[in-house]
């Protein structure tokens with residue numbers, strides 16, 4: 577995608593005079609320069625993301641250079657402010673892809689980022705419009721050009737299909753397998769949010785993405801002890817994964833069950849309790865459920881996906897949703913809810929339904945567990961404790977076991 581250029585050659589900034597004149601008359605000269613308000617680097621074993629957040633949309637050009645491997649990004653109309661300077665301190669030595677990042681003022685109107693790499697990288701660079709508490713963002717995702725195959729995790733391949741807009745097509749080719757009677761039950765645990773998307777944030781700044789990852793890991797460890805069960809996780813670390821890719825990972829590994837783990841939030845801090853949701857193709861069971869599904873489905877915009885990526889599973893796949901999958905989802909959710917009520921007050925006495933994008937695998941009974949309200953001060957405190965996390969994990973595992981005795985085939 578990118579063209580190679582000499583790093584010393586300046587870019588021509590087309591039409592800059594016109595822009596300046598307009599700015600002077602309207603808002604003054606200084607206001608025409610964009611300001612960086614935050615920089616973040618999210619390393620993971622699959623890919624590393626760099627995010628520059630700014631008060632205006634950034635115009636940039638990027639190039640890939642070799643010997644040594646590096647990426648150069650020139651951003652127009654930008655000053656090297658103290659926030660942007662901190663980017664060099666944000667690179668961790670354990671980052672699998674980035675050796676170092678330097679930011680320098682190339683000329684009075686251009687900032688250059690030099691990203692030195694540890695290996696050959698295919699970058700995916702895009703901008704995101706403001707959403708939720710985020711302003712404009714410039715995102716640089718760094719994927720390995722030659723992935724090291726260490727295990728059977730299909731995540732990187734699925735992320736690549738997603739970027740190319742080929743995920744839905746490839747997914748529609750996956751046939752639901754006819755499993756042998758004694759083959760293990762495959763459970764996909766899905767800790768919500770991650771990376772750039774923190775999920776809900778508690779009064780004491782506890783982040784949903786951290787809590788749900790801890791609970792999912794505990795659940796995974798409990799499931800590992802169960803005979804004839806194989807567990808996977810959509811994410812094992814603090815990384816952003818689009819909703820569609822989470823569903824695709826479950827389908828690629830022929831999961832029998834999909835359990836998304838979240839913590840709820842509401843403006844009114846007195847609201848509390850646990851809830852369990854199943855997919856509804858006919859609308860939500862309550863306006864709160866519909867609102868929650870909408871905000872959870874926004875995760876892709878908050879976590880950040882480029883526009884070339886596939887949209888949610890389209891109707892052709894949704895039309896395939898089988899009645900059995902939906903009714904088994906309700907059965908699974910009810911079994912988990914019945915166990916959850918022994919460890920926490922319930923927010924609603926029965927399972928709720930809504931159109932969560934993450935529950936839309938056509939052939940996998942899927943539920944979303946809202947473990948507790950992170951916006952409630954007492955429940956936020958509880959969510960942080962190992963004892964409550966263990967109780968929730970055990971409730972999920974016991975719920976799965978109850979369901980397996982009752983499910984319809």
Ligand SMILES: [Zn+2]
Pocket residue numbers: 768769775776784838839872
């Ligand atoms: Zn959530």
